[in-house]
Amino acid sequence: MHEDLLAQAKLLATIDPRRPSQVNLRRAVSATYYAVFHCLTEGACRTIMGAKHDAAGYRNVLARSFTHKGINDACRSFSGGTLPDFVRQGLPSTATIPKEVQTIAKAFVRLQEQRHHADYDRAASFTRSEVLMLIEGTIGTLSNFENLESSLDKQFFLACLLAWPTLSKR
Amino acid sequence: MAMNEAVGQALSLGKLHLPAKPKVLSIEATDYVDHMGEPALEVWVTIDEGTPDSELTGQAFNEISMVIDNSLQAHGVTLFPYLRFGKPSERQELAVNA
Numbered sequence: 001m002h003e004d005l006l007a008q009a010k011l012l013a014t015i016d017p018r019r020p021s022q023v024n025l026r027r028a029v030s031a032t033y034y035a036v037f038h039c040l041t042e043g044a045c046r047t048i049m050g051a052k053h054d055a056a057g058y059r060n061v062l063a064r065s066f067t068h069k070g071i072n073d074a075c076r077s078f079s080g081g082t083l084p085d086f087v088r089q090g091l092p093s094t095a096t097i098p099k100e101v102q103t104i105a106k107a108f109v110r111l112q113e114q115r116h117h118a119d120y121d122r123a124a125s126f127t128r129s130e131v132l133m134l135i136e137g138t139i140g141t142l143s144n145f146e147n148l149e150s151s152l153d154k155q156f157f158l159a160c161l162l163a164w165p166t167l168s169k170r
Numbered sequence: 171m172a173m174n175e176a177v178g179q180a181l182s183l184g185k186l187h188l189p190a191k192p193k194v195l196s197i198e199a200t201d202y203v204d205h206m207g208e209p210a211l212e213v214w215v216t217i218d219e220g221t222p223d224s225e226l227t228g229q230a231f232n233e234i235s236m237v238i239d240n241s242l243q244a245h246g247v248t249l250f251p252y253l254r255f256g257k258p259s260e261r262q263e264l265a266v267n268a
Contacts, residue, residue, distance in 0.1 A: 113204050114252075127256035129256050133226045133228070135228075136227055139228050140229060
């Protein structure tokens with residue numbers, strides 16, 4: 001799904017031959033955000049339920065349990081490169097936050113902010129340059145994240161996207 | 171160091187190792203409050219008016235973002251930076267329509 005959303009975003013951002021329509025730029029920003037949202041939630045659901053085809057239905061139901069705020073809060077922590085003490089203390093000393101995780105986490109927080117304005121702020125406007133760069137940058141960031149070798153560090157990040165609202169209150 | 175001074179030093183154009191393309195004309199930061207109510211920074215990266223679409227690459231976007239993020243972090247700036255990009259004419263149009 002996320003590849004299709006990014007393709008849609010590119011189409012919307014480039015569909016106007018001259019002056020870009022703000023409506024198209026707004027929808028492009030929103031589609032780009034949801035590309036990352038679905039990539040991360042799908043990755044998290046595969047971590048929890050497994051990637052087998054017959055688990056798809058379970059993953060689809062589980063995917064509805066993520067919240068935008070919960071993922072945002074988790075990503076803010078992971079994007080900084082260090083985790084709060086309450087999390088770090090229980091992890092092995094070898095635990096790290098891979099660069100690709102930090103990058104996608106920061107991208108998510110930024111995209112959510114942009115998407116909030118694109119979808120809800122009637123006064124917001126976007127430049128064509130920033131939307132084009134945002135889409136291309138997101139394509140690269142998602143690719144790097146997906147190509148990151150599966151590891152406990154990567155799986156932990158994905159699992160935290162669901163668990164953070166509870167974990168952060170400990 | 172006061173936060174404004176730290177931000178200014180972190181975003182001093184002459185000291186940042188930015189990619190050659192697209193050409194960055196200026197980087198300006200202002201105080202910002204995000205939709206979650208958190209104090210943050212809005213960082214406008216103004217790129218050269220003649221920048222073709224072929225230079226609006228993902229690699230450039232991610233590289234510029236990383237350089238800015240790393241510099242802010244190195245100067246002790248903890249506010250989350252939200253980046254915006256635009257040519258002078260695009261920014262002017264946003265200002266007119268605001």
